[in-house]
Amino acid sequence: MLNFSREKYLKVTGGAVGLREEIEKVVDEVYENGFKNIFLIGSGGAVATFYPFEFMINSTSTIPAYAEIAAEVVLQNHKQLSEQSLVILSSLSGTTQETVAAAKYCKEKGATTIGLTGEYNKPLADTVDFPIVNFAENDFASDGNQLVLYLLIFKLMNKNGDFPRYEEFAAQLEALPERLIEAKEQFEDKAEAFAVAYKDEPYHMVVGSGNTWGRAYSYAMCVLEEMQWIKTKSIHAAEFFHGTLELVEEDTSVLLLKGEDESRPLMDRVEAFAEKYTKKLTVIDTKAFELEGINEEFRKYLSPIVTSTLLQRLSVHLEDKRNHSLEIRRYYRTVAY
Numbered sequence: 226m227l228n229f230s231r232e233k234y235l236k237v238t239g240g241a242v243g244l245r246e247e248i249e250k251v252v253d254e255v256y257e258n259g260f261k262n263i264f265l266i267g268s269g270g271a272v273a274t275f276y277p278f279e280f281m282i283n284s285t286s287t288i289p290a291y292a293e294i295a296a297e298v299v300l301q302n303h304k305q306l307s308e309q310s311l312v313i314l315s316s317l318s319g320t321t322q323e324t325v326a327a328a329k330y331c332k333e334k335g336a337t338t339i340g341l342t343g344e345y346n347k348p349l350a351d352t353v354d355f356p357i358v359n360f361a362e363n364d365f366a367s368d369g370n371q372l373v374l375y376l377l378i379f380k381l382m383n384k385n386g387d388f389p390r391y392e393e394f395a396a397q398l399e400a401l402p403e404r405l406i407e408a409k410e411q412f413e414d415k416a417e418a419f420a421v422a423y424k425d426e427p428y429h430m431v432v433g434s435g436n437t438w439g440r441a442y443s444y445a446m447c448v449l450e451e452m453q454w455i456k457t458k459s460i461h462a463a464e465f466f467h468g469t470l471e472l473v474e475e476d477t478s479v480l481l482l483k484g485e486d487e488s489r490p491l492m493d494r495v496e497a498f499a500e501k502y503t504k505k506l507t508v509i510d511t512k513a514f515e516l517e518g519i520n521e522e523f524r525k526y527l528s529p530i531v532t533s534t535l536l537q538r539l540s541v542h543l544e545d546k547r548n549h550s551l552e553i554r555r556y557y558r559t560v561a562y
Contacts, residue, residue, distance in 0.1 A: 226409060226410065226413050226538070226541075227413075227417070227541055227542060227545060228541050228544075228545070229409070229538075229541070231406060233365065234365050234368075234402070234406065235402055235403075235406075236360075237359070237360070237361045237362075237365040237366070237368070237369040238365065238368050238369055238372055238401075238402035238405070239402060240359045240360060240361075240369065241359045241361075241368075241369040241370070241372035241373045241376075242372050242376070242398055242399045242401075242402070244357060244359060244373060244376070245376050245395060245399075247357065248357060248373065248376045248377050248380065249376070249380055251339065251355045251357065251377070252377065252380040252381055252384060253384075254355075255311055255337055255339070255355070255381075256381065256384045256385075258337065259309070260309055260310060260311035260337060261289070261307075261309040261310070262288065262289040262290065262291065262305055262309070262310050262311070263282060263288055263289070263290045263291070263310070263311050263312075263313065263381070264290075264291050264292075264293060264298075264303075264305075264306055264310050264311070264312040264313070264331070264336070265278060265279055265290065265291065265292040265293070265313050266292075266293050266294075266295050266298055266312060266313070266314045266315075266324065266327050266328075266331070267294075267295055267314060267315045267316065267321075267324055268294065268295045268296065268316070268321050268323045268324050269321075269443070269446065269447055270367070270443045270446075270447040271314075271315040271316060271317075271321070271324065271370075272292060272293070272294050272295070272315075273439040273440070273442045273443030273446075273447070274315065274367060274370055274371060274374070274439060274443065274529075275292040275313075275315070275374075275439070276292050276438055276439030276442065277435070277436040277437070277438070277439045277440070277528075277529040278290075278292070278374055278378050279291065279292035280435055280436055280438070280486070281378065281436065281526055282378060282382065284486075284487065285382055285387055285388060286381075286382040286385055286387040286388070287385065287387060288381070288382070288385055288387070289305070291303070291305060291306075295314070295321070295323040295324045295326065295327035296323040296326075296327075298327055298330070299323075299326055299327050299330040306331065306334055306336065307334060307335065307336065308334060308335030308336060309336075310331070310334070310336040310337070311336070311337050311339070311381075312328075312331040312336045312337065312338045312339070313338075313339045313340075313341065313374075313377070314327060314328050314331075314338065314339070314340050314341070314349065314353065315340070315341040315342070315370060316340070316341075316342055316349045317342065317343045317361060317363070317366045317370070318342070318343065318344070318347065319340075319342040319343065319344050319347025319348060319349040319350050320347055320348055320349070321349070324349060325348040325349050325352060328340060328349055328352040328353055329352055332352065332353075332354075337354055337355075338352070338353040338354045338355070339353060339354065339355045339356075339357060339377070340352070340353035340355070340356045340357065341357050341359075341370060341373055341374070341377075342356060342357075342358055343358065343359065343360055343361050343362075343366065344358060344360070345358055357373060357377070359373060363551075363552075364537065364551075365537070367443075367530075367533045367537075368402075368405065368530055368533060368534055368537075371529060371530045371533065372398060372401070372402075372530070375394075375395075375398055375526070375530075376395060376398065379391050379394055379395070379526075380395075390522075393520070394520075394523055394526075397518060397519055397520065397523065400518050401516075401519070401527070401530070404515075404516045404517060404518065404519065405530065405531065405534045407514075407515070407517075408514040408516070408531060408534060408535060409534055409535065409537070409538050411513075411514060412509075412514075412535045412538055413538060416535070416538035416539045416541070416542045417542045417546075419507060419539055419542065419543075420539065420542035420543045420545065420546040420547070421542075421546055423478055423505075423543075424543065424546040424547045425547075426455070426478050426505075427455070427456060428455070428456045428457065428458075428477070428478065429445070429449060429455065429456075429457045429458070429478045429479075429480055430457075430458050430460055430469065430472075430473070430477065430478065430479045430480065431444055431445040431449070431457060431458070431459050431460070431480045431482065432459075432460045432461075432462050432465060432479065432480065432481050432482065432492070432495050433459070433461065433462065433481075433482040433484075433492075433532075434461060434462035434463060434484070434488040434489075434491040434492050435484055435486040435487060435488030435489070435491070435528075436484045436485075436486045436488075436525065436526070436528040436529050437482040437483065437484040437492075437511075437528055437529060437532050438461050438462075439529060440482055440529055440532045440533055440536065441459045441460070441461075441482050442459045444459075444482075444536050445457040445458065445459035446459065448536070448540050448551075451554070451557060452540070452544075452551045452552075452553075453540075453543055453544075453547065453549055453551070454549070454555075462488070462491035462492050462494070462495045463488070463491050465495050465498075466494075466495075466498075470498065473498075473499065473502050473503055474502070474503065475502065475503055475504050475505075476503070476504065476505060477503045477505060478503075478505040478507070479495075479499045479503055479505065479506050479507070480507045480509070481495060481496055481499070481506070481507070481508045481509065481510075482509050482532050482536075483496070483508060483509065483510040483511065483512070484511055484525065484528030484529070484532065485511055485512055485524050485525040485528050486525040486526075486528060487525075496508060509532060509535055509536070511524070511527070511528045511531040511532060514531060514535075516531070
């Protein structure tokens with residue numbers, strides 16, 4: 226595969242699943258201390274990664290969950306955020322100023338805080354009650370972060386009596402990195418073909434729902450816009466028919482991210498429409514990938530990480546075909562704003 230290090234990928238993802246014992250000890254402690262709701266707080270791609278977990282908690286558990294943007298939550302005076310809240314924050318660098326500020330704000334509120342990050346001795350790790358650290362770099366950070374979240378969130382739900390098959394699920398997560406590499410390999414030709422066909426495309430619509438909505442949001446904003454400077458619109462499938470459909474023409478690029486959760490019919494509806502009105506429809510469907518050894522009932526939960534691992538291949542080929550590095554920025558962390 227183009228620009229892919231199997232060794233590096235397994236180091237990051239293996240490091241994440243290797244934190245299982247530590248994560249379960251954290252869960253035991255915070256659950257014993259008690260909490261009445263969960264807040265998932267981040268900025269940019271971090272909060273986008275939280276969106277599917279908010280969906281999973283609210284469709285699987287009786288624990289109320291709120292995914293919030295860090296910069297807004299400190300201004301909102303959210304009435305559900307209190308000393309009885311469990312707050313999970315995420316920042317790979319541990320220095321994202323809005324997320325660090327949110328961590329300090331939540332601590333002042335008396336909430337219990339958990340921080341997912343890539344380094345100790347950084348502001349986020351130093352602020353939260355429980356830092357969970359797994360080294361990663363931008364290219365594979367999303368997969369590693371999601372694996373940590375699967376262990377953390379699903380153990381919390383298990384302790385609450387909402388997810389009794391946690392032990393089986395967690396064991397299968399340990400084999401998931403190899404299955405994700407197989408999915409990447411299966412998708413490689415399609416990823417390259419997309420990059421060849423759309424390297425000069427000026428605008429994309431990226432559509433998701435349920436467990437893939439966060440991926441649609443982050444891929445549009447954090448990759449196509451931030452890393453490739455391509456105008457992109459992320460659309461929730463449930464809202465597609467309330468405005469965005471009017472912009473679809475036969476030469477409009479529409480990228481659908483189909484998962485396997487309860488919201489799949491929403492994606493089917495958008496796909497049926499797009500097939501009629503554009504010649505530039507691309508569908509990434511997690512159902513097309515075997516994921517050997519993963520129980521059928523767990524697949525819907527894994528749609529976000531399968532989608533993100535495939536989109537990583539799309540990004541690498543776009544970088545190559547467009548001759549535009551994924552690392553270059555004009556403004557982000559470059560100028561004052």
